Amino acid sequence: MRISLLSVLPGPARATLRVLTVSLCTLPIFSAVAGAEEHEALRDLFFGAAMFHANQENYFDAIVALDTELAQFHRLDEPELDPFSAHLGQAEFSVGDLELSYRMHRQAGRAIEAVLKGNVSRSVRNEAAYRLARIHYHKQQPVNALHALEWIEGRVPERVRAQEQFLRARVFMQLGRFDEAVELLKDLKGEKSLAGFIEFNLGIAQLKSGEEARGILELTDLGKKRSSELAEQALYDKTNLLLGAYLMEAGELQQARPYFDRVNLEGPFSNRALLGAGWAEAHAGRYERALVPWKMLQNRKGTNESVQEAMLAVPYAFGKLDVHSTAAIHYGRALDSFGSEIDTLTASIHSIREGKFLQALRRKEATQVQHWVVALRNLPNAPETHYLLDLMASNDYQAFLHNYRDLNDLYERNEAWLKSLSAYEDIIRHRRAYYDPLLPKLDEQFRKLDARIKLRLEQRDTFAGRIEQMLVSRRPEYLATADEQAVRLAMRELRRQLAQNPQGFTEVTRSRVARLQGVLDLRLSTEYDQRLTQAYKHLQELNGEIEQLQGVYQSYVRSRQAATHSYTGYNQQITRLRAQIRNYQQRLEMLMARQGSMLEALAIEELERRRTQLESYQIKARFALADSYDRANALQEQREDQRKIEQYREAQPESLPDDNPPELEAGEGGDT
């Protein structure tokens, strides 16, 4: 749809405003919202790592990271002990936000609906309802958005309160409930995070609700602001352009001109503003003044629609000023320019049909610069993207473009994974080749070590048991040294022999045996406490050594397990994952082809529209050129005739008499 500025009708003005309202309601607020997030203390490192991706708008990596963390968290036996629990709510909502940014509305909606149905606090439920409403709003479903907003009971959390109210106002505007929107937006005025957007929407809502004067005043105040920030200045320029067009539609030509003049001459809306300013003067019949902005516009980038229109507007104004020869020269220039642009457009259409446009979109280097869409045309054989700027700036086309690039990105990631899987198989093969011959020998050594360790452990347990026993009842014999043990055994043997054959031994021998036994018992008895202490110390030392031994043992077990796990049990998983990736690659190729053909169709349609427009301009310019020549010739002839008459008059010696001679006068009276 286009707005005629030549026909001053109240109807079109209303229609324009109706469409504008819808479009302005969808002004992006992410920039405003982005800064509103509070910087909370980090409790979980991996949540911070996910946010590192999210803050850079690497949505895919951020979603993968957060999904992984959330899945791990929900698998824990006692999740409340995990530090990630401190960020759980934030993480759940962040995933929804990221999915929304990554154009996964359905997934985001499902996640948030799950939060709504879950056992959560009212504050969390309210925030979830707000976020669900936002999803519906972005999907252009204002009725559903309003239903979601109606689930909010009480107040939403402070950090999203302003955004929630702003969203509610825009939903009301989409539903045509402008009075309610006005009230909400008035309350919001002064909210810094939404500065500019509130005033803009408030002005539109007031215009639509019948408060025309207030609306114009609101938008005028906004349009008078200035900012060094490009985005803010663009909003002010857009406001001025909108008001200028609106007033022209309403026939207020005198009032419209200042609004066009306020638009920044270097900004993205300057071309339309210059064109509008010219038409405001032309409609008022001030063609000399109309020429000032138009001539400025005429020298700008020749692919711009406003510039092309100005190429015809300038000679039109000269024609109105009866300077037909100058008009003819400008029409001639316009014709040359249109002809060359039509050729460019035709070449661009061919280039798109040959797939060059999609090739250019897939190339990474173009996206490294800020105005990557314009940079596309610098790539080899890429189409003339200056003609596609307006199309590419539209919401639908932006979504298509991003989706196409997302699909391409996913495809390339999967290709990289396929290469990685091959590399992993190589690693596994090398590990198997290294460990397989090594492990049996190690296992054999380990078994020997294991047997020794077990023996020592049993001995230690025996000693420990005896010491425990000795703490309860004295057992001096347990603490005899090896020599003493040998003596004890020898004495026991001697006593046995003495008992079996008492006559075989002398009294001296028997008394010596008894004395030796006494000496041994006395030593063991008197040194018992000291020996028990020593034994206990030795047991502690033994425990320390055994602990070290067990550490080595555990370390070996772990290393042995790690070695085994480093190359066994992967093959099936890798095969399955590879098949899955290939399956997804086929899907991605099919979807890329469909999305790509949609992009191409829209681009070609836009280029053909522009070409048709230029062809019609060409026809008009040709007729106007011929007409200008005719008028210029006629004027020249008229001047030539005038000059000849003057020359003839100058050549006459005397002037002719003005009155009749008397005889003729008398004759005319007749007889009476």
Next chain:
Amino acid sequence: MFRMLQVTILLLLTGVAVAQNVSRDEIRGLDEQIQDVKKDVIDLTATLAQLEEKLLFPSNSQVAFFVSIADGQPFELESVELRLNGEIVAHHLYTYREIQSLQKGGVQKIYTGNVQTGVHPLQVRFIGKTPSGRAYQADATYQVDKAVGPKFVEISILGTESEIHFKDW
């Protein structure tokens, strides 16, 4: 009057109408399929990433270092260099978006590797500047005590104080 032209305000403010040969239903259907495939690839990537970690950085030898910027004075980190056991394991030059992300509280996983259990000296060096252009740099050393499980160390940079703090997670 010579009528020929119009100012295209709607192009300025509204989405360009969808091509006639592309229906809304077709767009919606395609968009839903794209959303589905995105979800599937996200899930698959998470599985693949876990497989990669298990294969390349098993938990008994895994060590990972994370870089964050401490709250306070605005600071633009330019580069960070990490030496582990005397060898350079990471040297990162920061992009504008990475700096912004760190300033918003993001944490960069700068290095993941494998080391044996025991103590490993880590040396960190950073260079950066304040928005006004004043340059800062600092070096710091830390003993990474690697036990049986995976080891995560946060390197917190206090730019304007020329300090580096370490935290075991």
